[in-house]
Amino acid sequence: MRILDPHIHMTSRTTDDYEALYAAGVRAVVEPAFWLGQPRTSVGSFLDYFDSLLGWERFRAAQFGIRHHATIALNPKEANDPRCREVLAEIPRYLLKDGVVAVGEVGYDSMTPEEDEVFAAQLQMAREAELPVLVHTPHRDKLAGTRRTLDVVRESGLPAGRVLVDHLNETNVALVRDAGAWAGFSIYPDTKMDEHRMVALLQEYGLERMIVNSAADWGRSDPLKTVRTARAMLEAGFTDDDVDRVLWRNPVEFYGQSGNLVLDPVPGFVAGEAPRPAEFEGSSVLRGARV
Amino acid sequence: MTSTWLDEARADVARDPETVTRAFALAGRKVGRDPLRPETDPAGVVHGTVDDAARAELVLALVDAVGAAEAAGRVGALYRQGDAAERRGVLRGLDALETRGVVEDTGALTETGVELAQDALRTNDPALVAAAVGPFGTRHLDQHTWRHAVLKLVFMGVSLEAVADLEARTDAELARMAADFAAERRAAGRPVPVDVDRLVPASSTVAHQQHGTSQE
Ligand SMILES: [Zn+2]
Numbered sequence: 001m002r003i004l005d006p007h008i009h010m011t012s013r014t015t016d017d018y019e020a021l022y023a024a025g026v027r028a029v030v031e032p033a034f035w036l037g038q039p040r041t042s043v044g045s046f047l048d049y050f051d052s053l054l055g056w057e058r059f060r061a062a063q064f065g066i067r068h069h070a071t072i073a074l075n076p077k078e079a080n081d082p083r084c085r086e087v088l089a090e091i092p093r094y095l096l097k098d099g100v101v102a103v104g105e106v107g108y109d110s111m112t113p114e115e116d117e118v119f120a121a122q123l124q125m126a127r128e129a130e131l132p133v134l135v136h137t138p139h140r141d142k143l144a145g146t147r148r149t150l151d152v153v154r155e156s157g158l159p160a161g162r163v164l165v166d167h168l169n170e171t172n173v174a175l176v177r178d179a180g181a182w183a184g185f186s187i188y189p190d191t192k193m194d195e196h197r198m199v200a201l202l203q204e205y206g207l208e209r210m211i212v213n214s215a216a217d218w219g220r221s222d223p224l225k226t227v228r229t230a231r232a233m234l235e236a237g238f239t240d241d242d243v244d245r246v247l248w249r250n251p252v253e254f255y256g257q258s259g260n261l262v263l264d265p266v267p268g269f270v271a272g273e274a275p276r277p278a279e280f281e282g283s284s285v286l287r288g289a290r291v
Numbered sequence: 292m293t294s295t296w297l298d299e300a301r302a303d304v305a306r307d308p309e310t311v312t313r314a315f316a317l318a319g320r321k322v323g324r325d326p327l328r329p330e331t332d333p334a335g336v337v338h339g340t341v342d343d344a345a346r347a348e349l350v351l352a353l354v355d356a357v358g359a360a361e362a363a364g365r366v367g368a369l370y371r372q373g374d375a376a377e378r379r380g381v382l383r384g385l386d387a388l389e390t391r392g393v394v395e396d397t398g399a400l401t402e403t404g405v406e407l408a409q410d411a412l413r414t415n416d417p418a419l420v421a422a423a424v425g426p427f428g429t430r431h432l433d434q435h436t437w438r439h440a441v442l443k444l445v446f447m448g449v450s451l452e453a454v455a456d457l458e459a460r461t462d463a464e465l466a467r468m469a470a471d472f473a474a475e476r477r478a479a480g481r482p483v484p485v486d487v488d489r490l491v492p493a494s495s496t497v498a499h500q501q502h503g504t505s506q507e
Binding site: 096 | 312334372374376416
């Protein structure tokens with residue numbers, strides 16, 4: 001089983017998680033830039049965060065045999081703070097960098113005018129950089145938020161096939177699919193969405209443009225939810241090829257639109273062996289064939 | 292195809308120096324990331340990679356376009372706004388300038404270059420540390436910083452082939468530091484990197500050869 005977790009915040013996770021992910025078949029991850037729990041108060045702390053997503057975290061992941069990519073954006077929650085909005089001027093240069101596979105997470109938190117403006121501006125940046133977009137949908141007022149999200153995407157002129165709308169559930173999945181966008185589902189240990197409801201959605205809507213992630217972060221979450229969903233799919237009668245499609249080929253196709261995914265094995269990595277610093281080079285981390 | 296991209300990028304920089312930022316970010320995707328000397332340096336840490344060399348060419352084109360004094364600020368920005376690969380490219384570019392004989396003993400570009408090399412030496416990325424001790428670093432880093440850079444490479448297990456003019460600059464103090472490092476490794480029962488022999492005069496290496504940890 002090979003898995004690409006298309007939404008996981010590895011900076012908040014431990015090396016034990018990396019080892020467990022590798023053992024379970026996760027070979028690549030995408031880490032969206034997001035809120036850190038503690039609000040940021042300056043542009044500088046965004047830049048250090050973006051740099052650590054593209055530098056240190058990629059290096060750390062590769063030590064465990066996992067290819068790490070990032071999406072870059074000003075998140076909707078902090079779009080409301082004028083001290084944070086100044087980071088918008090810095091984002092276009094990050095979108096050019098190796099390993100940046102989308103603009104994200106963008107979208108709505110409280111649906112304020114500031115969020116509208118920042119969302120629309122970043123959709124234009126995605127157009128100019130020819131990158132796909134990862135959109136976060138709000139936890140509160142999700143259905144209205146999803147509707148408004150799809151309206152803003154339509155107005156931006158961005159092709160729907162380049163947009164992944166995430167954190168969906170039974171109530172808003174049809175909206176997103178009808179709009180032609182990719183549907184993302186974050187599988188959590190508690191109420192929001194679980195693997196069995198996910199299997200039911202796959203049975204109802206099919207496998208096309210359906211994407212599953214763990215969205216694991218600094219909150220209560222489980223980085224192995226992708227694997228658990230795969231197992232639940234097999235138990236429900238889906239084939240190995242179906243699992244491969246949802247957990248590998250679909251996210252590869254979506255983020256592959258960036259031309260910036262690296263998926264071949266990390267050179268020199270041997271499973272179960274401690275990383276060997278002398279033979280483990282930052283420079284080798286991004287070498288490889290892109291899709 | 293790939294050389295065409297680099298030729299065009301250099302011509303663009305000559306016309307409009309601002310274009311160097313974008314070209315720097317894209318270089319790896321355009322020219323590839325293979326090691327320059329795969330037979331002895333499969334990961335491209337010691338001698339660099341194809342994209343390092345392309346970025347070095349872009350630095351040369353930038354300095355040609357705007358002159359050394361103005362290039363200092365731009366080279367600093369490329370480094371500070373760059374990821375690890377772009378930073379290596381800047382350091383390799385400084386080496387290319389040094390080899391070409393256009394770097395003065397003093398001046399803004401030299402000062403910036405030294406700051407950037409010192410920054411790279413503070414990282415834990417072997418490829419960045421290696422790129423900081425090429426011809427530019429060897430000529431312009433002060434002796435204390437340079438000695439610590441060399442010892443750091445030994446510590447990280449990176450071949451000292453990365454260091455330009457190693458023998459000419461090695462002094463008694465570096466030999467002492469290397470011998471102490473070797474003694475510490477032996478005390479811990481850990482292997483001593485063979486490159487220590489290049490820093491320590493033959494008479495003082497006898498001890499670790501007796502321990503059988505040298506691979507000679
Ligand atoms: Zn998230």
